[in-house]
Amino acid sequence: METCMDWEMKPLINELTQGKLLVNQLRFHLNNSSSSSGELIIEEILASLNKALMMLSNCGSARDSSLLQATTPPPPPPPLVPMSGTSESPRSAIESPGSDESDRRDMFKKRKTLPRWTEHVRVCSGTGLEGPLEDGYSWRKYGQKDILGAKYPRGYYRCTHRNVQGCLATKQVQRSDEDPSVFDVTYRGRHTCVQASHVVTTSQSANNKAEVQGNHNKQEQEKPKQAQEILLNFKTGLKVKTEDLDGRDLTSSSFSFPSTPIECTKPENHIFSSLSLDNNFMGSFSPSFISPTTSESNYFSPCRVNNIGPNFQTSDSDHADIISAATSCTNSPILDIHFSLDSLEFDPNFPFDTSGFFN
């Protein structure tokens, strides 16, 4: 069986390369918009992408499946991992009719080895609703428990596709005692499922790629068009806020896209609302960013950002893997997105398919 590293190395590199391409397109766009400081950010993004690419080419198969182990503190591991044929099958789905006792014991053992990481998510004020967080995946609540010492109960969610696709990803949502608007979301396991929206977008992407491969000249002609579409989609909801960067107030220089579709302004439309381009984003979001129909979709909009330190570096603290929160995105027609590509650690196990994101 191939190592997880191998399984989508090429697509990953392709996607990163495409990311570079898109950033260049973005740069072009920004140049036209005479946003000089946006250029600075783009340079950083490009540098980060290059760095990631270099890391990928260097690490190669050096990295092993140890990343699947629950390590402390875990670099925010991406939840997406192809585990087709994995031994980790949910009890209810793929279990063999063996002894329930041993199965249950196995379940606990597996649980311990699942990667685990935490995000701090601040919900956007305005909805006043309480509920699970929309993060691009379909979650189904399977339990809630009062936790000792915690004011608020902890909600337990698992992937909706657990039974169908054997996806073992779970998350726990715990409202912070100190700040009720902050939720600690602990993810466990990685998504092995293919979200419906993801399928659509990736297939579209695949179609585009097939088309491109079929006709190279056509590719040259269509790429700008494609990229433009991508850019259009990209800019519909994306704004990079940089005021937190190392004390540099770059707010004025942050690049933002003026034409925000009305959909993005609606609080009930959270396609981009939980977008965060950090490590966790790489893992926990369906690249399509299209929220599947889920009970949690309309509750509120979590605004997740990375802890952006100097030069987009995450801090060395325990919170390196913790997503702090933006204070608000509800009232902004353009959702703020903080991201740190510099801190990306591409888990070889993670099927980083940005086609959905950039499409």
Add this chain to the structure above:
DNA sequence: TCCATTTGACCGCC
């Protein structure tokens, strides 16, 4: 009827 949520009970770990 199907699906998601709720909630009490159960089980393993510490």
Add this chain to the structure above:
DNA sequence: GGCGGTCAAATGGA
């Protein structure tokens, strides 16, 4: 034995 995590029956909504 207590606590955290999960299961599964009951319940409700679409």
